[in-house]
Amino acid sequence: METKGLHCMFFAETSFKAAVEIVEGDSRIFSGETVRLRCRIPDNWSASTYLWFLGSEQLGQSGQHLILNLDLAYLFYWCHVGLLSENDTVLFCTFHLARGWAILKVSPSPGLVGNTLTLTCRVRGNTPLHEVILYKDGVEVMRQNGLNPHFSVTNLTQEHEGMYSCRASWDVRRRTHSVISSATPVQVLEVLTQPILEIFTSEELTKGQKMKLICHLQYNAPAPAPPVEYYFYRNRIRLGTATSVNYDLVSWKPGQYSCKARVPKLGLLRWSEPKSFEQETGTL
Structure with missing residues (x-):
């Protein structure tokens, strides 16, 4: 097959x-x-x-x-x-x-941290099964009655990533038959990754010039995804108000710069690592 x-x-x-x-x-x-x-x-x-x-x-x-x-x-x-x-x-x-005779279906793919992943072991012809086993990287992780070929992995973390397969067994005329699916990759993503702050300046800054702060991240919430709010800081003091875009123009001054991303409706909040900027030399 x-x-x-x-x-x-x-x-x-x-x-x-x-x-x-x-x-x-x-x-x-x-x-x-x-x-x-x-x-x-x-x-x-x-x-x-x-x-x-x-x-x-x-x-x-x-x-x-x-x-x-x-x-x-x-x-x-x-x-x-x-x-x-x-x-x-x-x-x-x-x-x-x-x-192969079996398929391991992964839904949703990729999975998201904190959510639930469902892995379904399918056999051609919808054969009545008496047992199904789930493997991760070749090691058995779950075993259950074949009447329920759906495995649930709850509270996902990135440690759940790996290659998954399933083994299905059924009986025909007092003989047990068993097949195993090919390995299927499982990927688990953060809903909101830790931001990375990038600072853009001209080579020779002069008084009154602005520098651009960009807050890079990945936002993996399924549609319709609530909006992300971006905040920018110098020495942990907020620069202006929240913005719906991931960049801001600010007056150049020395200090420790950082950005914060927040999704209020999902209760998510992530900070970037601080990044130093020196006014005198215009260097990071």
């Missing part, structure tokens, strides 16, 4: 909201199962055309959706979106083939 894993990505400088997404089917499926894809673009974009390709060959299907019945060893699909007011966008979706 064959299984496939679906990996979709996009290359669109105009917006991070453009993507190829699955609207029917699963991210990891058995050969012969059906998947429906959609070229998703932001509501404020206007598309004139959607063209689908397999490698260099244009497919007969056009429009925003593509229906696939997968039976090939390696498939590289992509969608070309012709836009009326922006640069054209190219979105990619790649299917990889793996051998």
Whole structure:
């Protein structure tokens, strides 16, 4: 038997909201199962055309959706979106083939720190199972009755990252059959990473000039994500009010600079490490 894993990505400088997404089917499926894809673009974009390709060959299907019945060893699909007011966008979706009778589905992927991850052991044909075992990096971590093939990992931390697989067993005519899935990577992200402060100045500062403080971070909350508030400090004294953008222009003075990111609705708050700035030399 064959299984496939679906990996979709996009290359669109105009917006991070453009993507190829699955609207029917699963991210990891058995050969012969059906998947429906959609070229998703932001509501404020206007598309004139959607063209689908397999490698260099244009497919007969056009429009925003593509229906696939997968039976090939390696498939590289992509969608070309012709836009009326922006640069054209190219979105990619790649299917990889793996051998095996079982699939381990991970949802959501990637996981977020503090949330719950569900790992489901699927066997072709929905065979009634009597036992399922979950492995992390080849070591057994959970075992349960096959009536419940769903494993829950709660209160995620980054220590839960690794390669996961499952073993499923069932009985046929008084004989026990057992299969194991291929390893599936599990990634766990911080919802809000620790900020890193960057200070931009001209080489020779003069009185009245400003320097730019930039607060870099990753914000991984699922949509609709509440906004991040940014605060900037010199010697732990706040510079101005909260801002919705990750930078600020401030008068240059010596001191210890830092930034703080806060998401009030999620109860998240992270500080950057302080960074020194010397007025006399204009150096960090």
